[in-house]
Structures are given as structure tokens and as C-alpha cells.
Amino acid sequence: MLRIRHLEKRFAGIRAIQDCSFDVEDNSITALIGPNGAGKTTVFNLITGFIRQDKGKMRYNGSSIIGMKPHAITNLGITRTFQLIRLFPKLTVLENLLLAEHHSGENLINAIFRPQRVKREERKKRRRCMLLLKLVGIEDKADSLAENLSYGQQKLVEIARVLATKADLILLDEPVAGVNPKMRRHIKDVLKRLQKAGKTILLIEHDMNFVMDVCEKVIVLDHGKEIAVGTPKQVMKDKRVLEAYLGNGSDGLVGT
Amino acid sequence: MIEAYLMHLLVLIGIYMILAMSLNLAMGFTGLLNIGHVAFYGIGAYTSALLAVNFGVPFWLGLIAGALVAALFGLLLAIPTLKLKGDYLALATLGFAIIFEAVMRNWVSLTNGSLGLPGIPKPAIFGFTFSSTFSYMILVIIFVALTYLFIRHITQTPFGRVLKAIREDELVAKSLGKDTVKFKMISLAISAAFAGIAGSLYAHYVTFIAPSTFSVMESILIISMLIVGGLGSVEGSILGALVLLLLPEPLRFLPLPIYAIGALRQIIYALLLTLILILRPSGLLGEFRFRRKQDA
Structure with missing residues (x-):
């Protein structure tokens, strides 16, 4: 449904996103995770046309969305929420x-x-x-x-x-941040219902339990590049993911 | 005598009501901090007056031309400025108003410069001339009513809903698929068109216009009317114009020298604005006030 290849975005010389590639499959619930500053929200801003990419390709249902204005992208069927309620x-x-x-x-x-x-x-x-x-x-x-x-x-x-x-691809920026457990269950139900209704969801979330619960695919982003893609279980065991989250101190211990 | 004075006052109040309501569309409903509204007022006045004086164009055509030319300048102003936000847009529109006044002052061959443009005819339709203050008052009241109905109507439609959404959070409006620049342009153009109508009404009433009539201070007065009446309330604009123009009038009857009355008028405005901002920040009838927004 959404295909991203070698995406790059620089802010004043700093590469916020570099060589980032991933796919979002039709009718899936996919999570985009990563440490703070990994570039998750930047990816959302790029997909929805709020900022322009410097390099790379983005295709939605086979057609390029590069250079389109936000409202035009929305009218194609991609919509988003914001990190803070707006x-x-x-x-x-x-x-x-x-x-x-x-x-x-x-x-x-x-x-x-x-x-x-x-x-x-x-x-x-x-x-x-x-x-x-x-x-x-x-x-x-x-x-x-x-x-x-x-x-x-x-x-x-x-x-x-x-x-x-009525969008088909829904981008949610931290849908359960700061909500109580009851509301979290409620939101999870709503997302599952959306999936049944044929929607595709890509979400950013720090709450790993929620991600494990809801998503069938996880993309891990670090320093603007995807470092692991897979099911939640696979990704949780991935060495590079642990390094990204915890630092590579464990490497040093093993090495010496 | 007193009736004539009151009717004269009502004509002026009516013209300011149209100005306030039209500015409200851009500022109160769409959130465009436009300090240059007076320039559209002036463009309407000069267009209609020049057409009448130089070419004998009838009032109605001049009025429509004034509205259209003002709307056109609204669109022209929109192209470079609508990407600006809040304070910056305010500065750009302020610049526009200053440039307008300077051009009218210096383009002597067209506008007769600071000396002003005299001899603008009173409007006439079907052989009836609106030469008495009473008939002009009726004419202005009709235009106030039309402006009120039109602006209230479009702000209550889905179109107006988008304008309010842009005022509340333009980024989200964009993310919901609204072409916000287009909506802002239309809003500014309509707002300018009605200011142009007010200008034409003014020119043909006073029969003389000069650049000083359209100084930036007039914009500040109109904005004050909006703040007193309440941004985002069409009725509020009517009330604001009424309050601000009627309030200082009793001063005329005090045994004070002229220069003291002028100063006292300013003091009353300042006090009133301060009081309203403290006691009712959203104005007498308003639903919205400007605040600093965090933008992503």
C-alpha cells in the first residue's frame, strides 16, 4: 500500500532521515518505533507532505506522492493524527x-x-x-x-x-500516550475494528505492550534509518534493536 | 437640527459597521491578523470616486467596481503574505496600508494628492438622488443589512466552518485535506470587497476624499470595534461600531475646548479597550481571541 525507498531528509546539514526504506502492507497494523529523535515523526511529516524530502521515493498504491501538497495527499486517502491532541x-x-x-x-x-x-x-x-x-x-x-x-x-x-x-491509510502519532488503561483497551478495540473495516494503520508508539498487542509488523527506526523490520517478537530479540535502545555497552562487556 | 446630526452620525456608524463586519470575516472568523483593512476601504472609495468624477460613471457601477477592485487587491495582497503567520501577517498588511496612503498622496495626477478629491456626486438611481441625509441613511442601512445577512450566512455554512477551522489550527485543517491557502484568499477577497463597498458609500456621502481619511489609525479604530464587540461574532461587530462611535459623542456637548475633546476621546477609547480586555477578553459577544499558538 505504501512503499518507501531510500528516503532522505536533512535539516541544516544534519541527516534526520537517511536511506530509510520500508513497506506498509494493505490492511495491516504496522508500528513505527525507535528511540527519541530517531525520526519517526519526521517520517510522518514526509509521508503527509508537510515537509519535502531531499531524496528517495514514496509510492502510495503504486503512484508517487513526492512533491504533493498536504491537502492533496489527504484527498488521496492518507490521514494522520498529531502527537499532542489537536x-x-x-x-x-x-x-x-x-x-x-x-x-x-x-x-x-x-x-x-x-x-x-x-x-x-x-x-x-x-x-x-x-x-x-x-x-x-x-x-x-x-x-x-x-x-x-x-x-x-x-x-x-x-x-x-x-x-x-474515510482515509484508507491512517497514521497515528502516539495514540495511547498518556491515556489510562481502560481508555487504552478501548482504543485498541477501535483500531482492531478499523482493521476489520479494511483500513491500514501505521502508528508511532512508545508503549511496547500496546505495540505487541495490536501490531503484526514493527519497523524500528534509529538515526533516521530502519534497522529492523519484522513481527513484534522478532524485533524484540534483534541485537541491533537492543543496542539502539540500550546502547552498545553490552557489546563491550562481551568483547573484553 | 438634532435629527440631522443623529442621522449623519448613523450614516457614519453604518459605514463603520460594514467595515467592522467585513474585517471580522478575515480576522475573527479566519484568524488573519489584517491591519491593512483601511487600504481596501480607501481603494473602494477612490475607485468609485474617480470613476464618477472623471467618467461620470453612475454610483451603482462605481460601487460594484470599487468592491471588485478592492477584492482584486485583496487577492494580490494574499499571494505574497498568506504564507506568513500571525504577527508577520500583521506587519505585512500594515505595510500595505502605509504604501496605499503614500501612493494616494503622491500620485497627484490621478488622485490630486493631499488636497483630496472634491466634487464626488451624490448617488442617484432611477432619477432619485440620495442628497438628503435621511435618504442616505436609508441607503446605508440597506447595505448594513445586506452585509450582515451575507456574512452571517456564509459563516454558518460548511464554507464558514472551514474558515473557523483554519483560525483554530491551520495545520490540522491542512491535514484534513483543506486547501487552506485558497480559503484564506477567498476570505480576504470577500472581506476586501465589503470594505470597498463601505469606501464607495463614504466617498459619495461626504463627496470629498483625501488620503488622510484612510490612514492606518482608521484600521486601528476598526480593529478596536472588533475587539470590543467580539471577534467571530457578526452581531459583535455591529455592537462594537455602535459603542465606539456613540460613546465619545456626548463629549461634544460638554463645555470643553476642541483640543481637549480630541484627547478625551482617545482616553475613553483606551480605557474602554483596557477594561474590555481585562473583564471580557473575548469581547462583548465574541467567541474567540487571539493567542499565541504553538506551531509544528
Whole structure:
């Protein structure tokens, strides 16, 4: 579904990403892990077009997405969440969801004359978004301002908003960071349900238990390069991965 | 006598209501910190006035031309500046307003420079001339109503929802597939068009315009109206214009020398703004206030 080859990105001479290659398979849940500063979020920014790569290829369903603007990439069917929750705080929960999809009423001419067709579309979208809110269990908050919700509820709105985009490839930046165990189970269920519904998920996460639980494939990134790819179990045993996380002090011990 | 004075006041208040509502679309709904709004006001006024004085173009055509030329300049201003954020956009638009005033002052062959442009005809349609203050007041009230209905309408549609989303978090709006630059351009163009209409109404009312009418301080006054009334509330803009223009009026009747009244007016504005910012930071009817955002 997503194929990345020899990706490179420099920031003021420092190679944040270098020669990074990996694939994300159709309908999989894949984790992107690695120590702090390994370049995980940079990879997300590159895929979604927020920053331009210096070298390398990125293909989505066979066609190159290099050089495309963020909104164009979103319209291809790739969407993302951010590390910290980023809702539109002064809009209602329902409005937050309604923004997720293209809406013919967003065209100025349609907005001015508001034909029946647009009104029907608005009603249909509202119904669909209410269903999504029901799915994540916060339909009673639909008309509250997003900023008035609790942290956990806001996470759910963010996930519901991702669902509302109808994207096929969903990039989640730390979906369970800072949420309580109950909410974590809830989010895990939601992700599994998404997979059943045919979505592909690529997620960044530091919580290894969550990764072991949810993902069938793990990509380990260190210094901007993938150093291991495999099932969670394989990756956890990989020597290079242990080095990246713990340093190569153990090597020295064995060596002498 | 007092009626004539009140009607005159209402005409001016109406024109400022249109200015405040139109700026609100760009600033209160889309989050574009535009300090150069007065330039669009001036562009509308000069376009319509020059067409009428030099070519005898009727008021209605001049008004439409003023709106279109202002919108065009809105788009032109948008191209280099809309990648700028917050404070930087404010500086760029401030520069635009200063350049506009300087050009109007120095392009003497076109605008008659600082001496101003006299003899702008009163508007006439179907043989009826809006020469009395009363008829002009009705004309302005109609335009205030149209502006109000239009801006309120589009801010309540899905289009307006995207504008608000851009104001709240442009990066997320982009990540949801919105072409934010396009939306910001349209917002700025509509905002400029209505300011142009206000300018045309002003020019044909006073029948004389000069560059000093469109100084940057006017922008500050309009922004103050927005802050008092509340950003992101169309009704707030109407209230803000009313409060800021009516409040200092009773001063005229105090037995004070002219120069003291001018200073007192400024003091009242300053006090009012400070009080509002302390007691109701989002304005009398507002839903949103500018704050520093963390951007990724």
C-alpha cells in the first residue's frame, strides 16, 4: 500500500532521515518505533507532505506522492493524527468531525446559494458523524465545544475524526500516550475494528505492550534509518534493536 | 437640527459597521491578523470616486467596481503574505496600508494628492438622488443589512466552518485535506470587497476624499470595534461600531475646548479597550481571541 525507498531528509546539514526504506502492507497494523529523535515523526511529516524530502521515493498504491501538497495527499486517502491532541477547540465536537471530509458546501458558490443538494449532503454527513461519535461512545458530547472535553474524550474525538475522513491509510502519532488503561483497551478495540473495516494503520508508539498487542509488523527506526523490520517478537530479540535502545555497552562487556 | 446630526452620525456608524463586519470575516472568523483593512476601504472609495468624477460613471457601477477592485487587491495582497503567520501577517498588511496612503498622496495626477478629491456626486438611481441625509441613511442601512445577512450566512455554512477551522489550527485543517491557502484568499477577497463597498458609500456621502481619511489609525479604530464587540461574532461587530462611535459623542456637548475633546476621546477609547480586555477578553459577544499558538 505504501512503499518507501531510500528516503532522505536533512535539516541544516544534519541527516534526520537517511536511506530509510520500508513497506506498509494493505490492511495491516504496522508500528513505527525507535528511540527519541530517531525520526519517526519526521517520517510522518514526509509521508503527509508537510515537509519535502531531499531524496528517495514514496509510492502510495503504486503512484508517487513526492512533491504533493498536504491537502492533496489527504484527498488521496492518507490521514494522520498529531502527537499532542489537536482538535479545533472553539468548534463543537460534531463540527470537528464534519470538517474531516470534503463537503460540497465548502465551495463558496454552494455556500452562498445553498442548493437543496448541499443541504441534503449536510444532513447526511451529520447523521454519519453522529454514528461515528456513537461508535467511540461520546455521542452525548456532539454539541459541546471540543475544548470542554476531558483528555480521554478528546482522544476519542480525534480518532472519530480520522474515521470520518474515510482515509484508507491512517497514521497515528502516539495514540495511547498518556491515556489510562481502560481508555487504552478501548482504543485498541477501535483500531482492531478499523482493521476489520479494511483500513491500514501505521502508528508511532512508545508503549511496547500496546505495540505487541495490536501490531503484526514493527519497523524500528534509529538515526533516521530502519534497522529492523519484522513481527513484534522478532524485533524484540534483534541485537541491533537492543543496542539502539540500550546502547552498545553490552557489546563491550562481551568483547573484553 | 438634532435629527440631522443623529442621522449623519448613523450614516457614519453604518459605514463603520460594514467595515467592522467585513474585517471580522478575515480576522475573527479566519484568524488573519489584517491591519491593512483601511487600504481596501480607501481603494473602494477612490475607485468609485474617480470613476464618477472623471467618467461620470453612475454610483451603482462605481460601487460594484470599487468592491471588485478592492477584492482584486485583496487577492494580490494574499499571494505574497498568506504564507506568513500571525504577527508577520500583521506587519505585512500594515505595510500595505502605509504604501496605499503614500501612493494616494503622491500620485497627484490621478488622485490630486493631499488636497483630496472634491466634487464626488451624490448617488442617484432611477432619477432619485440620495442628497438628503435621511435618504442616505436609508441607503446605508440597506447595505448594513445586506452585509450582515451575507456574512452571517456564509459563516454558518460548511464554507464558514472551514474558515473557523483554519483560525483554530491551520495545520490540522491542512491535514484534513483543506486547501487552506485558497480559503484564506477567498476570505480576504470577500472581506476586501465589503470594505470597498463601505469606501464607495463614504466617498459619495461626504463627496470629498483625501488620503488622510484612510490612514492606518482608521484600521486601528476598526480593529478596536472588533475587539470590543467580539471577534467571530457578526452581531459583535455591529455592537462594537455602535459603542465606539456613540460613546465619545456626548463629549461634544460638554463645555470643553476642541483640543481637549480630541484627547478625551482617545482616553475613553483606551480605557474602554483596557477594561474590555481585562473583564471580557473575548469581547462583548465574541467567541474567540487571539493567542499565541504553538506551531509544528
